[in-house]
Amino acid sequence: MKKAVIAVSTAVLTAGLVTASPAVAKPGPTAPKGQTTKLTEAVTVNGILKHLRQFQAIANANDGNRASGLPGYEASVNYVTRELEKSGYDVTKQEFTFPYFEELTPTTLTVGGETIENSIFTYSGSGNVTGPIVPTNDVQVPPGAEAGSSSSGCEAGDFDAAPAEPAIALVQRGTCDFAVKVQNAVAAGYDAVIVFNEGQPGRTDIIAGTLGAPQDVPVTGVTYEQGAAFVAAGTPTGTLTTSVEADPNRTTWNVIADLPKSKLKKIKNDDQVVVVGSHLDSVTEGPGINDNGSGSAGTLEIAKQLSKTGLDRKLQRPVRFAFWGAEELGLLGSEHYVASLSSDELSEIYANLNFDMIGSPNYARFVYDGDGSNGEAGPAGSGEIEKIFTDFFASKKLASEPTAFDGRSDYGPFIAVGIPAGGLFSGAEGVKTPEQVKLYGGTAGVAYDPCYHQACDDTTNISVKALNELGDAAAHAVATIGLSKSGLYPDGSRKAAKKVTGKAMKKAHGKAHGHAGAAR
Numbered sequence: 001m002k003k004a005v006i007a008v009s010t011a012v013l014t015a016g017l018v019t020a021s022p023a024v025a026k027p028g029p030t031a032p033k034g035q036t037t038k039l040t041e042a043v044t045v046n047g048i049l050k051h052l053r054q055f056q057a058i059a060n061a062n063d064g065n066r067a068s069g070l071p072g073y074e075a076s077v078n079y080v081t082r083e084l085e086k087s088g089y090d091v092t093k094q095e096f097t098f099p100y101f102e103e104l105t106p107t108t109l110t111v112g113g114e115t116i117e118n119s120i121f122t123y124s125g126s127g128n129v130t131g132p133i134v135p136t137n138d139v140q141v142p143p144g145a146e147a148g149s150s151s152s153g154c155e156a157g158d159f160d161a162a163p164a165e166p167a168i169a170l171v172q173r174g175t176c177d178f179a180v181k182v183q184n185a186v187a188a189g190y191d192a193v194i195v196f197n198e199g200q201p202g203r204t205d206i207i208a209g210t211l212g213a214p215q216d217v218p219v220t221g222v223t224y225e226q227g228a229a230f231v232a233a234g235t236p237t238g239t240l241t242t243s244v245e246a247d248p249n250r251t252t253w254n255v256i257a258d259l260p261k262s263k264l265k266k267i268k269n270d271d272q273v274v275v276v277g278s279h280l281d282s283v284t285e286g287p288g289i290n291d292n293g294s295g296s297a298g299t300l301e302i303a304k305q306l307s308k309t310g311l312d313r314k315l316q317r318p319v320r321f322a323f324w325g326a327e328e329l330g331l332l333g334s335e336h337y338v339a340s341l342s343s344d345e346l347s348e349i350y351a352n353l354n355f356d357m358i359g360s361p362n363y364a365r366f367v368y369d370g371d372g373s374n375g376e377a378g379p380a381g382s383g384e385i386e387k388i389f390t391d392f393f394a395s396k397k398l399a400s401e402p403t404a405f406d407g408r409s410d411y412g413p414f415i416a417v418g419i420p421a422g423g424l425f426s427g428a429e430g431v432k433t434p435e436q437v438k439l440y441g442g443t444a445g446v447a448y449d450p451c452y453h454q455a456c457d458d459t460t461n462i463s464v465k466a467l468n469e470l471g472d473a474a475a476h477a478v479a480t481i482g483l484s485k486s487g488l489y490p491d492g493s494r495k496a497a498k499k500v501t502g503k504a505m506k507k508a509h510g511k512a513h514g515h516a517g518a519a520r
Helices: 035-042 045-060 071-086 178-187 224-232 289-308 332-340 343-347 382-395 434-440 464-483 502-510
Strands: 090-111 127-135 168-172 192-196 219-222 237-258 273-279 319-324 349-355 366-368 401-403 421-425
Touching: 035 289, 035 464, 045 071, 045 289, 045 464, 071 090, 071 237, 071 289, 071 319, 090 219, 090 332, 127 192, 127 224, 168 178, 168 224, 178 192, 192 224, 192 237, 219 237, 237 332, 273 289, 273 332, 273 464, 289 319, 289 349, 289 464, 319 332, 343 349, 349 464, 366 382, 382 421, 382 464, 421 464
Parallel strands: 127 168, 168 192, 192 219, 273 319, 273 349, 349 421, 366 401
Antiparallel strands: 090 237, 127 237, 237 319, 366 421
16 A cells, blocks of 8 residues: 555644544434444454464465465465355455566666665566666756646657667656656667656655556656756766566456345345455565555454344445455556446445555554545545544544545545545554644654555554554444445435446546555
8 A cells, every 4th residue: 555644734633633524514324322332342453463463474474475466465365265254254256367566676776886765666677777867858957836747758759869878768757647758768769767756845755656567668766856966967877777577467366255145135225335445465575464454454353243243134235345456556456346347236336445554553543535625525425434434533532634535545446436435544654743643642753654565564563552443443434334224325315326437447547556646
């Protein structure tokens, strides 16, 4: 998982509690008294930790990771499948192919004998290129006033003709997809590409993202400051070395668990399916116990306890549990699932709940901003889902705050087709502010998850307090939506999912993944 977190503003700190309520608050959905509490009490930290220890054991036995396309992921799929089947679910392993990518050795970039910090782009090619670093003729140094204003590399004419010897193109983040910049550079005769960040506040750090599909040349990212230094130096000579493995047709799976038909027949609103999902894969660099073992373990324990408590016999609408593959390469599992549904099947998806990292060691309580109070709103019903979470935290006198609802986790393909969604996030590579320390505790100036996408994302990289608080909120939301007679809407109405369009799916994929923005 790769996220952009909206920093908390002191202007919205009220009595030590940050919440995201709709401009006109309506009564939120409720379940019969005591039923949501029954599920939150059954979903325990110990239960979630049991699954996390299993994920760690799987990673230990499989080169330290659980990445899609590798044996550790298949073992994770088999474990989750067994646990769900033992709890009585009808389980489907949905197979699909995807473009696999792995960095085999650390990427190196050297200029004048100095090693430059960088981050390889997903789907970069392998290679060793030494030559001048040539900026496009339209880089903005200093940066433009508006984020996204640089069109560096977006047009063929942005590149001067490459010299006869090998050369490295330098392009700036902004306007168009990274893949477009790379393809234009290759067409102009360049043998490798360096992308530097755009330079506005929040767009200065090392840039990394996905190219969407395997490319033939090495591609890496650097900071705005480093890119500007290259521009100032003219055309310094550099060496970029990458070694990767790419397979355009690697097999992996989603795990989909439905209630058995005997129980589905007794549900009144059987055409209002609530999809509760988490991505099951890790990155290749580590076991992914927080990202996203924590969300997967929480979702699995909710599924098990929904059955064990007998609450699945009282549901007003079906709950479907999903564990997505290949999220770390661009939401590919959830995207495949949504694309595989017919229009009738799509119209029956009532809501999507997404839990991607709920155990960060320096955590915050982020709730996806469904009502758009702090950014772009989700489809109708998303604000009501957000309110379930914020009301729950407020009832426990716990602070929460909105995080960008921008389609950069597995809810993205759902909201792209008009399905309301929401969920929780405990923080990734973003840095905790002093104001947030007052709300959540922890350490200011340190990432919410200092081991994000690293080998140290193991069972020592988990906050049990975060698991307890966010796990309870997740269970509460599943129970509330599943058991509420009125559902998300006070009058009992429901919003049908919009028809899938190629444009909508492209939009969801474009926002999928990458530090500081996957696409541009």
